[in-house]
Amino acid sequence: MDRRVEEAIGAQLRYCAGNRRRIARRLRELDEEWDLESVLESNASIVTALGVIAGAVVNRRVPSVPVSWAASLVRLAANGLLPLEPLLRRLGLRTSREIEIERMALTIMRGDLERAPASLAGRRTSDSGIRVVRH
Structure with missing residues (x-):
């Protein structure tokens, strides 16, 4: 993943952390992102x-x-x-993979992973997604 994209995702995650409205707004934005x-x-x-x-x-x-x-x-x-x-x-x-990494990280932050469909909950998070969340 491009370093600039990782940093941008990390910044978005930090901005949204702990604020359910910001997370929901960002998830809506990601749904519309090409x-x-x-x-x-x-x-x-x-x-x-x-x-x-x-x-x-x-x-x-x-x-x-x-x-x-x-x-x-x-x-x-x-x-x-x-x-x-x-x-x-x-x-x-961004690539669809990069958008999906941010979407999954926001979903995890919001606490929706327990309610996610089995296909998403059972999927392994990529290393780059984990690295972005940890920053």
Whole structure:
């Protein structure tokens, strides 16, 4: 996990600690937060649609843009490398895993783990999630 993301999660957890309203508000914010993967998927569909339309109407070479975007997504799926990731990270996007770590830490802080479904309660918290909570 990116060090800046860890520090931001730690700051949020410290800010929310002991305040059920802040925890509830932050959990609602996390429910609405777009993760890196969702942004990539939605942008891929938009770029593809616009490329196809532009290729049909403007210039036949324009579809090379969605093809290069699709190649980036294939590269991401194959080896986890995405050329745009540093830019998207600077814009504040986090992975779904990072968002889930914060969500689980807040759930634990609020004391909901006993009431969580068995699939969540039985899941092992990741090392990075534990490290964030301890800071």
